[in-house]
Amino acid sequence: MLVFSTGLDYFTALKIENSRSKTERKTWFWISVGVNLGFLGVFKYYDFFAVSFSKLIEGFGMQANPFLLNLILPVGISFYTFHGLSYIIDIYKERIKAERNFIDYALFVSYFPLLVAGPIERATHLLPQVKVKRSFDYQQAKEGIHQILWGLVKKIVIADSCAQYANAVFDNYENMNSLSLILGAVYFAFQIYGDFSGYSDIALGTSKLFGINLLKNFDYPYFSRDIAEFWRRWHISLSSWFRDYLYIPLGGSQGGTWMKIRNTFIIFLVSGFWHGANWTFLAWGFLNALYFLPLLLSNKNRTHTGNIEGVSFIQGMKLIPQIGLTFALTCLAWIFFRARTITDAFGYIKRMFSNLQFKPQYFNIERYNFELVLMLVLFVGFEWFNRYKIEPISGKYSYPKICLAIMVLLLFGVYSEYKSFIYFQF
Amino acid sequence: MLYIVQILVGAFLLSYAVQLAADSGLKKMKNTLFSEWNAILKGNINADMVILGSSRGVVSYDPDLLSAASNNKVHNLSFNAGSYNLQELKYSLYAEHNKKPKIILQNVDLAHFSPSAQLPEEHQFLPYLDDQGLKKGLGLFDSRYLWVDRIPLLKYNTQKRFLGIGLGSFLGKKFKNKDAVTDGFSPKSIAFKRDGHNLKRLSDPAFKRSYEKDLAQMKSFVKARIKDSITVILVWAPEYKERLAVGRRLTQPLKQALADFAKEQKGVYFLDMSEDSLSQSSDYFYDTFHLNTKGAHLFSAALAQKIKDLERNTY
Numbered sequence: 001m002l003v004f005s006t007g008l009d010y011f012t013a014l015k016i017e018n019s020r021s022k023t024e025r026k027t028w029f030w031i032s033v034g035v036n037l038g039f040l041g042v043f044k045y046y047d048f049f050a051v052s053f054s055k056l057i058e059g060f061g062m063q064a065n066p067f068l069l070n071l072i073l074p075v076g077i078s079f080y081t082f083h084g085l086s087y088i089i090d091i092y093k094e095r096i097k098a099e100r101n102f103i104d105y106a107l108f109v110s111y112f113p114l115l116v117a118g119p120i121e122r123a124t125h126l127l128p129q130v131k132v133k134r135s136f137d138y139q140q141a142k143e144g145i146h147q148i149l150w151g152l153v154k155k156i157v158i159a160d161s162c163a164q165y166a167n168a169v170f171d172n173y174e175n176m177n178s179l180s181l182i183l184g185a186v187y188f189a190f191q192i193y194g195d196f197s198g199y200s201d202i203a204l205g206t207s208k209l210f211g212i213n214l215l216k217n218f219d220y221p222y223f224s225r226d227i228a229e230f231w232r233r234w235h236i237s238l239s240s241w242f243r244d245y246l247y248i249p250l251g252g253s254q255g256g257t258w259m260k261i262r263n264t265f266i267i268f269l270v271s272g273f274w275h276g277a278n279w280t281f282l283a284w285g286f287l288n289a290l291y292f293l294p295l296l297l298s299n300k301n302r303t304h305t306g307n308i309e310g311v312s313f314i315q316g317m318k319l320i321p322q323i324g325l326t327f328a329l330t331c332l333a334w335i336f337f338r339a340r341t342i343t344d345a346f347g348y349i350k351r352m353f354s355n356l357q358f359k360p361q362y363f364n365i366e367r368y369n370f371e372l373v374l375m376l377v378l379f380v381g382f383e384w385f386n387r388y389k390i391e392p393i394s395g396k397y398s399y400p401k402i403c404l405a406i407m408v409l410l411l412f413g414v415y416s417e418y419k420s421f422i423y424f425q426f
Numbered sequence: 427m428l429y430i431v432q433i434l435v436g437a438f439l440l441s442y443a444v445q446l447a448a449d450s451g452l453k454k455m456k457n458t459l460f461s462e463w464n465a466i467l468k469g470n471i472n473a474d475m476v477i478l479g480s481s482r483g484v485v486s487y488d489p490d491l492l493s494a495a496s497n498n499k500v501h502n503l504s505f506n507a508g509s510y511n512l513q514e515l516k517y518s519l520y521a522e523h524n525k526k527p528k529i530i531l532q533n534v535d536l537a538h539f540s541p542s543a544q545l546p547e548e549h550q551f552l553p554y555l556d557d558q559g560l561k562k563g564l565g566l567f568d569s570r571y572l573w574v575d576r577i578p579l580l581k582y583n584t585q586k587r588f589l590g591i592g593l594g595s596f597l598g599k600k601f602k603n604k605d606a607v608t609d610g611f612s613p614k615s616i617a618f619k620r621d622g623h624n625l626k627r628l629s630d631p632a633f634k635r636s637y638e639k640d641l642a643q644m645k646s647f648v649k650a651r652i653k654d655s656i657t658v659i660l661v662w663a664p665e666y667k668e669r670l671a672v673g674r675r676l677t678q679p680l681k682q683a684l685a686d687f688a689k690e691q692k693g694v695y696f697l698d699m700s701e702d703s704l705s706q707s708s709d710y711f712y713d714t715f716h717l718n719t720k721g722a723h724l725f726s727a728a729l730a731q732k733i734k735d736l737e738r739n740t741y
Contacts, residue, residue, distance in 0.1 A: 399436060
């Protein structure tokens with residue numbers, strides 16, 4: 001799949017560039033886009049549509065026996081398809097020249113740190129770095145090691161610890177009280193953040209050892225002051241991909257109100273659907289669109305663009321509800337992302353607001369619901385005081401911080417069972 | 427490369443220092459399982475009579491009473507929740523570091539003949555995982571033990587509470603010890619609670635056990651001790667009458683096999699005290715299988731007398 005997709009995009013890019021007419025150019029462009037999306041559609045979405053369609057037919061009282069492919073999803077297909085698409089679109093839009101060297105192009109698509117879970121790179125950013133001769137840069141490698149180490153802490157300590165608690169809550173939500181359900185959503189929020197941003201840090205850090213800088217994928221998203229800011233800080237490479245290759249071509253926020261609303265829903269629903277063929281991901285995208293829309297329509301979607309600078313007491317008092325509300329809304333949306341079905345997600349939320357019991361509860365993993373809170377508070381504090389940096393380890397006192405990070409990995413890392421990265425499935 | 431080495435050396439030294447402090451803190455905690463292992467591995471026990479058993483061994487056999495009656499130094503080596511394979515491991519480590527005993531009191535019961543597949547109360551080994559014999563023995567249950575001590579602090583990963591306790595103890599903090607262990611004996615003053623689930627299991631006609639292999643294993647362990655000129659006394663401690671009744675169909679053939687073994691093997695004795703008068707009252711038990719402190723004292727006194735009689739009449 002990877003070899004075919006790489007060969008196809010390399011070949012069609014040259015064809016687009018060498019086309020003598022607009023029609024020929026367009027034909028090659030749509031062949032590439034069609035085949036790329038076709039593969040993604042067949043492997044990732046065919047069964048979902050077949051089952052959903054058959055359920056719809058059954059709803060009208062007719063019999064349906066859908067033909068399912070039951071294909072195993074090729075690892076990283078969503079990521080390398082988007083690499084290839086961005087390259088082809090950039091060639092078609094004449095933003096870059098087609099790459100003549102197949103090896104360089106193949107390396108751009110299949111560069112190992114980002115192959116399975118991103119960040120989704122752009123040819124304009126990565127290809128020039130691939131083409132130049134690189135020499136070992138000690139300072140860059142050092143930064144890379146720091147970033148790898150912090151990524152490991154986020155994945156093995158934060159995400160995998162939170163996973164145990166979040167699974168205990170989500171898999172058994174009918175028996176949980178309100179406190180456990182709230183904490184379950186918070187634990188999952190940190191699980192997915194630690195897991196995915198941890199992976200991204202490891203990928204970026206590893207890449208730095210080879211002298212290549214990858215696109216930043218996370219920028220302390222849980223310190224966002226509104227949802228618009230959250231989406232500029234979360235999975236940045238995917239958000240910006242959709243912005244540049246879908247939202248802006250659709251007209252972005254330039255048109256009238258209805259166009260803005262339509263484009264917002266399209267981009268968030270497609271983003272949700274990109275994560276997987278399940279109604280829960282669509283609901284997650286829909287909910288985020290609902291969060292985002294009021295900001296867009298009131299022209300407040302770019303109120304918070306910079307970092308949170310030195311905060312006075314009064315500013316801090318204003319920031320806490322802003323950040324808290326954004327985080328709460330995000331957690332609510334994550335419930336849809338994590339739940340097995342839409343019904344489960346609504347059941348979870350309903351129980352969270354109706355049970356109203358806030359006692360410590362003992363989980364079947366032989367842990368109390370509140371036990372991870374202190375660890376998360378320390379983690380958030382550590383990130384908050386280092387939020388200007390790529391990762392919190394670099395800078396002053398980096399050596400003791402590294403030693404501490406290794407000790408934390410040894411003591412608090414979860415090694416009892418193998419836990420794959422969540423985003424490997426996408 | 428040098429930077430990575432610097433990081434690793436720094437992290438290793440710091441982690442090792444913390445681990446060393448926690449280990450020594452745990453080692454110095456008196457009347458605990460840690461102090462028991464410390465005494466075993468340092469060769470500080472050297473008892474004339476040792477008691478082997480599982481949880482029933484731990485809570486029922488009072489070395490003080492047995493010692494007073496026989497003028498022997500007695501130590502209880504029982505392994506809570508450990509079947510014969512774990513008991514044998516503990517004994518072999520004891521024998522490696524201490525002088526061999528003259529007498530072994532081996533507690534026997536149904537549970538004894540179901541080998542442990544997992545290590546119970548793993549925290550007790552934490553400060554001693556650098557001991558090659560212990561490491562090798564524990565490695566039979568979990569291969570992690572063969573290497574986990576090579577990476578500092580990793581052994582505390584699943585036992586974080588004990589890192590805190592160890593460091594606290596190292597810094598002089600005193601901890602409440604609910605389960606104090608004295609010479610391996612840890613009696614329990616708990617009110618009787620009927621363990622219905624166990625009785626139900628025992629009374630189920632479908633519940634069957636085959637002891638041949640485990641009995642043969644025990645016999646070979648005993649025979650090896652006889653070769654070392656050690657007298658082995660197999661003791662079936664009292665069980666509550668309700669349990670005796672439901673378990674009879676399973677225990678009777680086993681008791682007969684043990685009696686036969688004692689009859690044919692010189693230096694082996696079998697004392698069946700399961701139906702002792704204590705078994706008639708729940709006042710002496712905390713469940714149908716385990717004696718409480720009161721029961722343990724009465725049983726130990728009665729056992730001391732029986733051993734005395736045995737000594738007088740036989741060896």
